[in-house]
Amino acid sequence: MTSFWSGWVIVLTTITLILTTWVLVANRKREQRDTERTTGHVYDGIEEFDNPLPAWWFWMFALTIVWGIGYLIVYPGMGNFPGVLGWTQINQHDREVAAADEQYRAMRDRYLALSVEEIADDPAVRKMGARMFGNNCAQCHGGDGRGSYGFPNLTDNDWIYGGTPDVIKATLVNGRQAAMPAWDSILGDKGISEVTQYLLALNGRTADSVQASEGEKHFATYCAACHGADGTGNPLLGSPNLTNGIWLYGGTPEQIAHSLRAGRNGVMPAFADTLSEDKIHILTAYVYGLNK
Amino acid sequence: MSDPELIDIQEVAPAEVGEVDLYQRREKIYTRKIEGFYQRLRLFTGWPLLLGYFLLPWMSWDGRQAILFDLPARKFHILGLTFWPQDFPLLAFLLIISAFGLFAVTVFAGRIWCGYTCPQTVWTSIFMWLEQKTEGSRNQRIKIDKMPWSVEKTTRKLAKHGSWLFVAFATGMTFVGYFYPIRSLTLELSTLSTGMWQAAWTLFFTLATYINAGWMREQVCKYMCPYARFQSVMFDQDTLIVSYDERRGEQRGSRKRSADYKAQGLGDCISCELCVQVCPTGIDIRDGLQYECIGCALCIDACNSVMDKMQYPRGLIGYTSEHQLQGGTTHWLRPRIIGYTVVLAIMVGIFSYTVASRIPVELTIIRDRNQLYLTTDNGDIENLYELHLLNMDKHPHDYLIQIDGIEGAAIVGDTTYSLEGGEVRTINLRVRISPEHLDKPSTALQFEAIAQDVPSLRAASESRFMRPL
Numbered sequence: 001m002t003s004f005w006s007g008w009v010i011v012l013t014t015i016t017l018i019l020t021t022w023v024l025v026a027n028r029k030r031e032q033r034d035t036e037r038t039t040g041h042v043y044d045g046i047e048e049f050d051n052p053l054p055a056w057w058f059w060m061f062a063l064t065i066v067w068g069i070g071y072l073i074v075y076p077g078m079g080n081f082p083g084v085l086g087w088t089q090i091n092q093h094d095r096e097v098a099a100a101d102e103q104y105r106a107m108r109d110r111y112l113a114l115s116v117e118e119i120a121d122d123p124a125v126r127k128m129g130a131r132m133f134g135n136n137c138a139q140c141h142g143g144d145g146r147g148s149y150g151f152p153n154l155t156d157n158d159w160i161y162g163g164t165p166d167v168i169k170a171t172l173v174n175g176r177q178a179a180m181p182a183w184d185s186i187l188g189d190k191g192i193s194e195v196t197q198y199l200l201a202l203n204g205r206t207a208d209s210v211q212a213s214e215g216e217k218h219f220a221t222y223c224a225a226c227h228g229a230d231g232t233g234n235p236l237l238g239s240p241n242l243t244n245g246i247w248l249y250g251g252t253p254e255q256i257a258h259s260l261r262a263g264r265n266g267v268m269p270a271f272a273d274t275l276s277e278d279k280i281h282i283l284t285a286y287v288y289g290l291n292k
Numbered sequence: 293m294s295d296p297e298l299i300d301i302q303e304v305a306p307a308e309v310g311e312v313d314l315y316q317r318r319e320k321i322y323t324r325k326i327e328g329f330y331q332r333l334r335l336f337t338g339w340p341l342l343l344g345y346f347l348l349p350w351m352s353w354d355g356r357q358a359i360l361f362d363l364p365a366r367k368f369h370i371l372g373l374t375f376w377p378q379d380f381p382l383l384a385f386l387l388i389i390s391a392f393g394l395f396a397v398t399v400f401a402g403r404i405w406c407g408y409t410c411p412q413t414v415w416t417s418i419f420m421w422l423e424q425k426t427e428g429s430r431n432q433r434i435k436i437d438k439m440p441w442s443v444e445k446t447t448r449k450l451a452k453h454g455s456w457l458f459v460a461f462a463t464g465m466t467f468v469g470y471f472y473p474i475r476s477l478t479l480e481l482s483t484l485s486t487g488m489w490q491a492a493w494t495l496f497f498t499l500a501t502y503i504n505a506g507w508m509r510e511q512v513c514k515y516m517c518p519y520a521r522f523q524s525v526m527f528d529q530d531t532l533i534v535s536y537d538e539r540r541g542e543q544r545g546s547r548k549r550s551a552d553y554k555a556q557g558l559g560d561c562i563s564c565e566l567c568v569q570v571c572p573t574g575i576d577i578r579d580g581l582q583y584e585c586i587g588c589a590l591c592i593d594a595c596n597s598v599m600d601k602m603q604y605p606r607g608l609i610g611y612t613s614e615h616q617l618q619g620g621t622t623h624w625l626r627p628r629i630i631g632y633t634v635v636l637a638i639m640v641g642i643f644s645y646t647v648a649s650r651i652p653v654e655l656t657i658i659r660d661r662n663q664l665y666l667t668t669d670n671g672d673i674e675n676l677y678e679l680h681l682l683n684m685d686k687h688p689h690d691y692l693i694q695i696d697g698i699e700g701a702a703i704v705g706d707t708t709y710s711l712e713g714g715e716v717r718t719i720n721l722r723v724r725i726s727p728e729h730l731d732k733p734s735t736a737l738q739f740e741a742i743a744q745d746v747p748s749l750r751a752a753s754e755s756r757f758m759r760p761l
């Protein structure tokens with residue numbers, strides 16, 4: 001809030017408080033002097049007596065004004081004045097998160113002391129893990145973890161970067177950045193088509209054998225460095241196995257050719273800043289356990 | 293000017309209405325103790341209710357508190373039944389039935405709820421009894437209030453408020469015990485280790501009881517309770533009311549017991565004012581039916597005791613009806629009563645059936661919000677669903693998830709899920725269908741969860757299956 005609007009709010013609030021107090025006090029009559037006197041308001045022949053405010057009502061109103069002033073001193077309300085308590089929505093949220101962390105720390109510490117393999121089957125871990133997965137992972141990998149186009153299935157025991165607990169945890173903590181180069185300019189349309197046919201043959205699918213044998217040569221030259229001479233991939237580089245019929249970006253000849261032509265740059269975000277160590281440990285155990 | 297069209301106007305004096313001064317101070321009511329048939333009757337209605345109130349939270353059922361409104365867990369345990377938030381319409385229905393029952397009783401017998409069973413009346417009479425024990429009879433209490441502070445006055449006042457606060461505390465603690473396990477609550481309160489909220493609510497209900505039954509008393513009935521204000525809608529001329537027989541009582545006046553009062557032109561009322569002195573709301577029943585009257589019938593007891601002493605027949609003040617007061621008879625079987633009874637019976641029947649036939653399982657489905665559909669390598673279409681399966685039964689069950697509505701639809705992954713008693717499970721389910729079975733971009737798909745051990749324990753829900761356009 002700029003200081004002008006801050007001042008505007010302060011002035012309006014103060015005027016309102018003063019006016020309300022004045023209206024209340026000005027209408028205060030202690031005694032019922034004259035029961036026959038009316039306020040002069042007449043509607044449909046109905047007149048309004050000019051009687052004093054009921055005492056309980058008057059004091060209740062007075063109390064709300066006092067309360068309001070107290071509130072404005074303690075809590076933020078007067079423009080940019082933060083209130084003597086210094087309360088904000090953010091620090092309240094932080095306090096509640098800290099309190100919850102405190103409450104659950106002992107339990108999480110207990111799990112943190114155990115290995116991922118040991119806790120992967122623990123029902124409580126599965127439940128907590130499922131909720132964390134739903135909040136953080138399901139957007140890409142699906143609620144059931146079976147993935148979708150461009151996002152790997154986490155339940156099929158096929159791992160691009162490896163499926164040991166340590167590797168899964170490293171993937172969660174640091175994220176992953178895939179870098180499959182685009183081969184359009186090097187292989188050309190003919191070369192792309194030949195490599196595609198070779199990959200189909202590698203998976204035992206019907207392929208043009210002439211093109212495939214040409215493709216095999218291209219593969220040895222350009223692809224084997226990452227995907228291995230036999231095409232089974234290299235988890236250290238995050239290059240997928242191309243022989244098991246699992247296709248991250250689709251397995252039709254058109255989709256395979258497109259991956260070759262344009263390259264792929266899949267990104268798995270790092271969760272080190274989002275989730276605490278103990279949560280990542282439980283999430284690792286959950287994902288690890290999805291493959292059993 | 294005489295106009296034959298003009299109709300003579302007759303001046304009618306309005307019925308005499310007691311002047312209500314909105315600014316009056318409350319005059320403290322000193323009720324006189326009275327014993328009699330209705331006072332004893334109230335003991336028989338009040339004690340079971342009180343005992344029930346204080347003892348019910350201590351009862352156990354299946355290893356847990358028999359009646360526990362567990363707000364943090366959103367579960368209401370009542371004996372063998374557990375109600376979930378989904379059952380709230382039942383609670384609303386129960387309250388409607390209760391209100392309707394109250395109206396039916398009111399048509400029949402006036403405000404017997406107020407006089408005999410209302411907590412305000414019951415607790416007020418407990419407090420009055422304590423007042424009687426500590427400060428003495430009506431006259432002694434008036435005297436004590438007038439006299440200057442002394443050791444005796446202080447002792448008696450301390451004893452009164454101490455005993456009031458004790459009862460109020462027991463009441464408040466018991467009330468909180470319906471919402472928080474009472475065994476832990478009493479233990480925690482006795483060791484001063486209870487949580488802030490339990491302590492705050494116990495304090496609140498202690499003070500509320502103390503103020504309501506000790507200080508507010510009839511003011512709650514007169515100014516705060518809406519029931520008194522709409523009783524006139526429910527009363528008819530055959531409703532039982534506590535009333536003074538004016539034709540018999542007037543002309544009222546004091547007389548010697550031996551005197552031939554009829555010759556003096558007097559009625560049966562001897563103007564002893566006992567009926568006024570015993571009234572907990574401080575009214576004079578001889579002024580006729582008033583909204584302040586809570587129908588406690590203490591004035592009947594008082595008047596009957598006087599009539600006995602005077603050797604006059606009882607019933608100068610009694611339960612009667614307007615028809616009877618006018619010299620007729622009370623009609624018991626009248627359309628209103630029959631109608632109320634029939635409707636009430638139907639409502640109770642429907643409610644009991646609904647509760648008894650309640651299936652304690654619920655299934656809700658949310659379509660996955662990330663992707664409308666997925667296409668597999670072989671061209672099949674997949675949709676993701678988030679199922680919320682609520683096993684509201686006490687016992688664990690294995691639930692089988694079935695889908696129906698589209699040919700060739702298959703669930704990818706597990707179809708059976710084991711749920712603990714009272715567990716809510718979120719299940720992420722993937723359904724795969726070959727596109728040849730999908731005529732429309734969006735097709736209805738039914739889900740059903742069936743307990744494997746109890747086939748009647750099932751819940752169904754519908755969602756939609758999407759395919760590419």
